[in-house]
Amino acid sequence: MIWNRPMETMSRDTLAALQLERLQKTVERVYHNVPAYREKMQAAHVTPADIKSLEDLQRLPFTYKQDLRDNYPFGLFASPMKEIVRLHASSGTTGNPTVVGYTRRDINTWSELTARMLASAGADADSVIQIGYGYGLFTGGLGVHYGAEKVGASVVPISGGNTKRQIKLMEDFGTTLLACTPSYALYLAETIAEMGIAREKLKLKAGVFGAEPWTEEMRRELEYRLQILAIDIYGLSEVMGPGVATECPVKNGLHIAEDHFIPEIINAETGEPLPYGEAGELVFTTITKEGFPVIRYRTRDISVLYEEPCHCGRTHVRMGKVSGRTDDMVIIRGVNVFPTQVESVLLSLGLTEPHYVLVIDREGLLDTLEVWVEVSEKMFSDEVRKLEKVERKIQRELESLLGVTAKVKLVEPKTIERSEGKAKRVIDRRKLTK
């Protein structure tokens, strides 16, 4: 279902005119209200008056996560604090947390966006939506929550964790839509099977999964195990939170809410914009936000933009599933490796459980990659050579896809840590010796 037909199916020309008008206002706003943006623009010799077309966006300097840290906590806010009604922040494990602020109008916009996302997954006033994203400073929980109330659904704000209770409420309350990370959804599916709960006892129809990159194979796995429609959603707190982009049931890319954001794909090294269809780093400019607008924010997420019209009727451009992060990526012997590549190999072979971790170490001067995978009941054999054959098969597939030698290690079931939020896919032991 399309939540906001006029906006989501607007003609490209009308949309471009709307975007330009909103972009110009946003640039004015940050130039006058935020010293850090003004200084950057002055250094690049651009003023708001120079933004005469959408192409002129490229004249504006990029904004990096470091800019958020440097201006901690409220230095990049474009509204006075008395207009800010909500603050969210990242965990800040590597320095100052990054803080974002929302005005009342921003919260309304955000609710609209998450409502679009949930409606796209089939939610309406009859739905029971269970929100397994963390509530609190993380934008996942509250972001989806407001949209769920906006569509009029009955909201179960359970937050992350407490898996058995999640499943009990799912059964007792008749949850129809689940929102959480894909890795947690998989863990829930596994636990449901373990608890011996028959699928007929659950009313689950769909899930909106995001906050970490996941693959098509993972979608098939979740759709098969939970018997649901699994929809990919995208968002980041620096830009808004969940709802920046969402898949439609066509499942052919995520529609970016272009009436609120302008996306770009750039070459991460040179900063040069790339044409539609080419993979690169995703960059966002917000064009309606008041409290915390961002200009050309570097997401570090790798994706592709598609402009071809979608069968669902929405006219907004689609971004491909995020295939990794420029900073999540591990470089092994000079080769770029993304955990999602490993995931797609494991799931397409279907021999093992889809739980895995990449362990990177250094022996002498050489990096080594070990992929730990859990044995599954169906592939287990009493004969060593059959297990070794499976190891070799996974290894060959991995090596041919990654272009780097990988050793596969089978581990016992349930020994790879299950996440209730974002899954930890990489253990890099090289750092310990540096």
Place this chain on the structure above:
Amino acid sequence: MKVQQISIFLENKSGRLATLTHTLSEEKINIRALSIADTTDFGILRLIVDRPDEAYLALKKAGFTVSETSVIALEVPDHPGGLASIMEIMAGAEINIEYLYALPEKKTDNALVIFRVEKIDKAIEVLKNNGIVVLTGDKVYGL
């Protein structure tokens, strides 16, 4: 004529065998014979126990990856050439042996050996025709 063997996947790390044997002891399951095949990373423990089905369920419940396989238990004359004569019969019938291990025998002068073979039904038939004693499951579990 077949004997049920329990196989368990074990990662090579300390404490796993302790957990496993503790699980069996809790269920009062007695181990009749065991063998471990190991690689650098993992091992496969094969067990003959008195109550295989219960052992299978208990281990599965404890989170182990377990499978049940059919094997055969043979009485092997306990003198030079005893095992050789059985191997000749198997080779003659083109029956491949995946692995074998011995079992402590308390009641007779013969040795007991567990065989995991590819064509189990054919193996039983050939062995019996050649006068080899193939033990029943109940006999082995109750040793």
